[in-house]
Amino acid sequence: MPKTDGLPDVPTVLVTTLLAGPVLAGLAGTVLPAFGYLPVLGHDSFSGDPFRKLFSMPGLTTSAALSFSTGLAASVASLAIVLLFTAGWAGTDTFRRLTRFLSPLLSVPHAAAAIGLAFLIAPSGFLVRLISPWATGWTRPPDILIPGDPYGLAMTVGLVAKEVPFLFLMTLAALNRPHVQEYLKAGASLGYGRMATFFKVVLPQIYPLIRLPVLAVIAYATSVVDVAVILGPTTPQPLAPRLVGWMNDPDLSLRLMASAGALLQLLLSASALLVYLLLETLAGSCLRTRFSNGRRHPRETPGRVFSLLPMLLIVAAMSLSVALLGVWSLAKSWWFPASLPQAWSLGRMLDALKSGGPSLGATLVIACGAAAIATALTLWLLEARGNARRRETGRMKALIFLPLLLPQIGFLFGLQMFFLLAGLSGTLTGVLLAHLIFVFPYAFLALSDPWNRLDPRYAKAARSTGASRARVFFQIQLPLLLRPVLVTFAVAAAVSTGQYLPTLMIGAGRVVTVTTESVALASGGSRQIAALYALLQLIVPLAGFSLAALVPALAFRNRAAMRLER
Amino acid sequence: MSSSDRISGLVLENVVIRLGGLPLLDIDCRILPGSVLTIMGESGSGKSSLLDFVAGFLKPDFRAEGRALLNGRDLTSLPAQDRQIGLMFQSPLLFPHMSVLQNLMFALPATCRRRQDRQDLAERALADVGLAGFGKRDPATLSGGQQTRVALMRTLLAEPKALLLDEPFSSLDRTRRAEVRELVFDLARKKGLPVLLVSHDEEDARAAGGEVHRLEAGKAGNGLDC
Numbered sequence: 001m002p003k004t005d006g007l008p009d010v011p012t013v014l015v016t017t018l019l020a021g022p023v024l025a026g027l028a029g030t031v032l033p034a035f036g037y038l039p040v041l042g043h044d045s046f047s048g049d050p051f052r053k054l055f056s057m058p059g060l061t062t063s064a065a066l067s068f069s070t071g072l073a074a075s076v077a078s079l080a081i082v083l084l085f086t087a088g089w090a091g092t093d094t095f096r097r098l099t100r101f102l103s104p105l106l107s108v109p110h111a112a113a114a115i116g117l118a119f120l121i122a123p124s125g126f127l128v129r130l131i132s133p134w135a136t137g138w139t140r141p142p143d144i145l146i147p148g149d150p151y152g153l154a155m156t157v158g159l160v161a162k163e164v165p166f167l168f169l170m171t172l173a174a175l176n177r178p179h180v181q182e183y184l185k186a187g188a189s190l191g192y193g194r195m196a197t198f199f200k201v202v203l204p205q206i207y208p209l210i211r212l213p214v215l216a217v218i219a220y221a222t223s224v225v226d227v228a229v230i231l232g233p234t235t236p237q238p239l240a241p242r243l244v245g246w247m248n249d250p251d252l253s254l255r256l257m258a259s260a261g262a263l264l265q266l267l268l269s270a271s272a273l274l275v276y277l278l279l280e281t282l283a284g285s286c287l288r289t290r291f292s293n294g295r296r297h298p299r300e301t302p303g304r305v306f307s308l309l310p311m312l313l314i315v316a317a318m319s320l321s322v323a324l325l326g327v328w329s330l331a332k333s334w335w336f337p338a339s340l341p342q343a344w345s346l347g348r349m350l351d352a353l354k355s356g357g358p359s360l361g362a363t364l365v366i367a368c369g370a371a372a373i374a375t376a377l378t379l380w381l382l383e384a385r386g387n388a389r390r391r392e393t394g395r396m397k398a399l400i401f402l403p404l405l406l407p408q409i410g411f412l413f414g415l416q417m418f419f420l421l422a423g424l425s426g427t428l429t430g431v432l433l434a435h436l437i438f439v440f441p442y443a444f445l446a447l448s449d450p451w452n453r454l455d456p457r458y459a460k461a462a463r464s465t466g467a468s469r470a471r472v473f474f475q476i477q478l479p480l481l482l483r484p485v486l487v488t489f490a491v492a493a494a495v496s497t498g499q500y501l502p503t504l505m506i507g508a509g510r511v512v513t514v515t516t517e518s519v520a521l522a523s524g525g526s527r528q529i530a531a532l533y534a535l536l537q538l539i540v541p542l543a544g545f546s547l548a549a550l551v552p553a554l555a556f557r558n559r560a561a562m563r564l565e566r
Numbered sequence: 567m568s569s570s571d572r573i574s575g576l577v578l579e580n581v582v583i584r585l586g587g588l589p590l591l592d593i594d595c596r597i598l599p600g601s602v603l604t605i606m607g608e609s610g611s612g613k614s615s616l617l618d619f620v621a622g623f624l625k626p627d628f629r630a631e632g633r634a635l636l637n638g639r640d641l642t643s644l645p646a647q648d649r650q651i652g653l654m655f656q657s658p659l660l661f662p663h664m665s666v667l668q669n670l671m672f673a674l675p676a677t678c679r680r681r682q683d684r685q686d687l688a689e690r691a692l693a694d695v696g697l698a699g700f701g702k703r704d705p706a707t708l709s710g711g712q713q714t715r716v717a718l719m720r721t722l723l724a725e726p727k728a729l730l731l732d733e734p735f736s737s738l739d740r741t742r743r744a745e746v747r748e749l750v751f752d753l754a755r756k757k758g759l760p761v762l763l764v765s766h767d768e769e770d771a772r773a774a775g776g777e778v779h780r781l782e783a784g785k786a787g788n789g790l791d792c
Contacts, residue, residue, distance in 0.1 A: 093626060182659055185623055188646035189653035190673050190724045200672070204663040291664055292671030294678065298647045 009388055011381040015440070016399060018377070022415055022437050023402055029414020033259035040417070041252055050260035057257075059236035064268055066238040070152040071222030072272045074159035076279070079214055081160070081314070082167045084307035087198035088300070090175060091184065094308070099172065101315045106165040107491070107541035108322060109498030111518050112534040114158045114230040116321025118147050119328060119527070121154060124336050126324055132337035141336050147231040155232040159221050161321075164314050167213060173449060174209035175202075195304065196297040199287060212397065213445075216404035218276055222269045223407030226500035226515070230522045239265055240409050244504065247413060259413055266410040273405075322538070328531030352532040356514065360536055363497055363513040365428060367540050370435040371492035374443035375485060381444070382451045383473055400444050403437045412505045419506050426510035434502040443492040450484035483552040483562075490544030497540040574637050575599050576620075576728045576760040581632035583615050583624075590615060590628075591781055597728075597760035602751060602774040604763045607781030613764045617730050620762065621653050622646030636727050636760075652726030652759075654734035654750075658713035660705035666692070666716055667701030673723040691719040695749065711742035718750055722757070729754055731763045735770060747773050 008016075032038065036047035054060065089095040108116075120126050124141035132138040147154035180202060187197025228238045236242065243265060246258035297303075328334070329349055331341035353360075398405075415434065416425065424430030458480060462472045478485065503516050518533040556562035575598045582592040590612035597603045607613045618624045620634045623646060634641045641649050660669050670688035678684055685701075692700055695715040705713060714734060721729065731750070735743045751774060754761045763774055771778045 179657070179659065182655055182657075183661070185621070185646070185653060186655065186659050188623070189621055189649075189651060189726075189730075190720070191647050191650070191675075193647050201661055205661075292668045292674075292684065293681075294671065294674045294676035294684065296647065296676060298645075 009384040011384045026411025026415035029417045030259050030262045033256050034263045050256040053257045054260045063236045063239040066152050070156045074156045074221045075218040078160050078163035081310045085311040087195040088304035088307035102165045105318045107494040109537045111226040112537040114227045115522050115534040116325045117158050119324040120321050129337050129339050150233045158227050158231040163217050170210045170213040174206035191296045193297045193300040195300050212401050219269050219405050222272045226519045262413045269407040325531045325535045329535050359512045359514050359517050366432050367493040367496040369432045370439045370496040371489045374440045374492045375489045378443045378447045400441050404441050408501045416505045426508040431507045431511045434506040435496045439492045439495045442495045446488040446491045486548035490548045493544045494541035577635040579633045584629045599758040600755045602761040602776035604771040604774045604778045611781035650727045652721035652729045654731045656733045658717035666703045673720045729759050729761045733765050
């Protein structure tokens with residue numbers, strides 16, 4: 001084994017630069033203008049004006065409160081739904097079946113999910129149509145403000161529907177820890193009900209593994225833009241979409257105020273995280289005092305049914321939403337209150353495919369590029385760290401999660417400035433680089449577990465035959481991990497496809513992807529076109545995951561041990 | 567109602583376990599209170615599935631016929647937590663987020679309500695296996711033998727009516743092994759618990775003193791009658 005000499009290896013340095021660099025630069029680029037310093041626009045002295053202007057904006061408090069409450073409520077609700085469902089059903093057939101639904105739902109981009117959900121729950125949406133006019137007497141859509149209700153309920157539901165699959169899959173990965181199954185048995189053999197065993201025995205052990213993802217969800221949900229634009233209230237909007245509006249305003253002087261707003265957003269997300277940590281401590285100590293009281297809660301059928309319902313509801317709503325995207329994009333005319341379109345047409349879809357071609361092309365190039373780089377970097381990092389026998393340290397993990405723990409808007413404003421100076425603003429390369437910051441953490445998340453589970457003796461056996469490190473990597477480790485590597489690529493491509501804000505900010509309107517198009521079209525007039533673009537968003541993840549399933553099946557068709565268990 | 571409904575002890579009545587339609591093992595026997603039935607077999611012979619069947623954890627791919635009765639009560643359709651069967655695993659499986667004492671208090675029935683009483687009972691259980699004063703310790707700092715002893719007391723404090731042992735001594739070295747094994751069988755005898763032991767170690771079988779049955783790997787229809 002080569003000695004490490006205490007020097008970090010190349011990929012560690014590279015990844016640190018890739019992640020921490022833009023974040024720090026972006027933060028600096030946000031903080032300075034927030035205090036009035038933006039020499040490019042001729043502001044070269046510090047002042048409190050941007051903040052004064054910000055706080056004089058009408059409805060600012062409401063906007064901030066909306067962001068805070070919808071984000072935090074959605075995150076906590078998502079976590080509760082996931083944990084209750086896992087507690088009540090882990091290891092059952094129902095659990096397995098729902099797992100099969102939830103994994104693909106994770107790859108549906110936020111914007112597409114939000115558009116589908118709007119089609120489902122709007123007053124003229126599918127649910128109302130189903131019961132109209134025979135049950136409601138409505139021949140015209142009722143005059144209710146959904147989505148866009150002033151309390152942000154629709155937006156919260158939209159966030160929950162998207163965060164539940166994410167947190168669920170994180171929990172699922174955590175349940176793969178050794179002995180979890182035995183701990184469940186141990187609890188039951190001591191007379192404990194399923195749910196009591198989960199909360200008293202299993203959760204305390206796996207919670208550290210799902211904590212960072214939960215924090216990332218909070219940071220994301222309190223600063224989300226695309227879902228807020230599609231489902232959120234409009235008078236006023238939550239903070240994040242308002243900031244984007246100011247940032248893109250032709251009046252350049254609004255940029256200083258927008259930067260000040262971005263700092264407010266950082267503060268807001270940070271306080272949401274703090275409130276969550278407080279709740280966590282409270283719940284933790286509540287649970288700890290109950291560890292040893294012997295209460296077994298063996299009569300749990302009502303609790304289990306209660307824990308299943310929200311999960312079923314989410315899976316059903318999400319599946320219906322995606323199906324509605326398909327129906328709407330094929331509908332020629334679909335007047336209220338008909339449950340299905342009166343006339344269908346393929347022509348519109350073909351037209352839109354043609355006009356959407358360039359944006360789909362850009363999406364593909366960016367997604368494939370960012371995914372390939374992120375996957376390769378992750379592999380490089382894991383191989384180098386494995387070779388240096390460095391275990392994943394908490395510091396490394398926190399660093400990798402850093403871009404996800406900050407609200408995107410907090411440092412994208414500043415980053416946009418740097419990209420502008422570097423001549424990357426509005427270029428495919430620029431957008432790809434910006435995506436990479438957010439794609440890499442997910443690639444690492446998806447691949448580090450399979451990599452660490454790979455039996456190290458394969459590599460040792462290969463090395464002992466005299467194979468070089470590179471040969472071991474390319475001929476042993478990479479083929480053995482072909483499936484997880486391809487899945488990682490697919491996850492990374494899906495994450496890239498779903499990016500809205502980085503594309504909007506760095507693309508500067510010149511790089512347009514299907515996601516930015518969908519969000520722009522969602523508030524427009526034509527439901528068909530909006531549905532079509534939302535559907536186009538699904539193409540990249542769908543292709544990616546199909547490839548990840550197909551290639552290993554073909555490559556290893558004569559290798560029994562390489563097939564998936566279960 | 568057959569005669570086994572009135573018999574004390576653990577009765578396995580015409581139990582057949584199948585995997586994918588193929589019979590893995592069948593067994594028909596009765597374990598009296600305080601006695602041990604040892605089942606020997608290589609991995610893959612179905613011995614773990616038998617334990618899973620009795621304890622209520624049989625995986626959905628397995629199909630089982632027959633009944634398991636404990637002191638006349640049919641367990642077959644009961645959920646695992648209602649079966650009153652104590653289980654010891656290959657590893658001690660102490661809960662790593664709790665202290666040694668909390669592990670034991672976890673097992674005490676909730677009918678004992680006062681915290682002080684619960685602590686006293688748990689301390690006494692520790693003292694019973696020669697571990698007085700270990701209550702505050704992190705289970706991870708205990709030796710393998712000490713952990714197994716704590717695991718044994720955790721199992722017994724839940725007041726089970728039968729014990730299932732899934733090679734619980736396999737993680738111990740030779741000298742500790744005999745010692746811990748004696749302790750387990752001794753306590754089970756004192757409490758009058760029927761014990762079903764699964765092992766592939768001849769010494770375990772000899773020390774258990776009861777009947778021994780051997781399963782052969784992959785052989786269809788491992789028939790046992792006793």
